[in-house]
Amino acid sequence: MPSNFYVGVDVGGTKISAALADHKGKILSRDKTATPRGAKPKQILKVITGVIKSVVAQRGLRLKDIRGVGLGAPGIIDPEGRRVVSAPNISLSGYPLAGKLEKLLGLKVRLGNDVNLGVLGEQWLGGAKGARNLVGIFPGTGVGGGVIVDGTLLLGAHGAAAELGHLIVDPAGPLCGCGNRGCLEAFSSRTAIEREIHRARGERDKSRIKSKVLAKGLKRKDRIITRALRRASEHLGSACVSLRHAFDPELFLFGGGLIEACGGFILPIVQRALDRDPFFKRVGRCRAVASQLGDDAVLLGAVALARRP
Ligand SMILES: [Zn+2]
DSSP states (O other), rough: OOEEEEEEEESSSSSSEEEETTTTTTTEEEEEEOOOOTTOOHHHHHHHHHHHHHHHHHTTGGGGGGEEEEEESSSETTTTTTTTOOOSSOOOOOOHHHHHHHHHSSSSEEEEHHHHHHHHHHHHHHHHOOOOOOEEEESSEEEEEEETTTTTOOOOOSOOOTTTOOSSSTTTTTTTTTSSBBBHHHHHHHHHHHHHHHTTTOOOOOOOOOHHHHHHHHHTHHHHHHHHHHHHHHHHHHHHHHHHHHHOOOOOOOOOOHHHHHHHHHHHHHHHHHHOOOGGGGOOOOEEOEEEEEOOOHHHHHHHHHHOO
């Protein structure tokens, strides 16, 4: 009888984590390692094979017992799931990661964008369970996105679809890292919220403001923090209204540390923007919901990818 075990890997700029799971997505073992700083693709490959072998061995299994490996990586992944086209925070650009791993492990390997896989994981077992049409938005350092249309992850011609952080919400807005002006992430990323708070306080110190600190500020009704988060939420709301006209999703799924800490404030503002849209009044409702799987979303999405026939 063929085995039903899969390995999901989340390759991040700071850490590389892996999980062994069964076909239902039950996680059986885990491991993680820091991403070596300034590492070359070959060194990263070594770390990835290391965590994969570790989660398999922890359960007394061998590589031949594994049916497939799914891998989430940052950046643009080619639509065939073989190669990292470009990655900003890890030196894997142009690297044929799936093929190299297959050779080393003797297993079938599939690659996907980490945020896309996070959305896939949430659709399989989390906050968007069972939804066939949904849009995922993850405000963090930037604003990541993933779109599932009629049950299928939208990849685009070059694998660069659903980069929702670069939707332009105000052409007169601030310059974004991508070179355009007024992108969603120039307003609604945690970085943009931080910048707005430092500016309003007239602070020179541009140190990081943790999501927890933002949540505490909301609780004690700090005016500057509340205003910055309201502005970020309203721009998220506008973006969702436009995205709804493009994809007609059942729900918008929001995830990431900022949402875990401040979702109770952000999501109702987005929901109100969606409910106000007269176009959809007779068509049906669309909900703004929070993710449920946290850091496991990418790992389980990677397992979901590996499971596909
Ligand atoms: Zn941009």
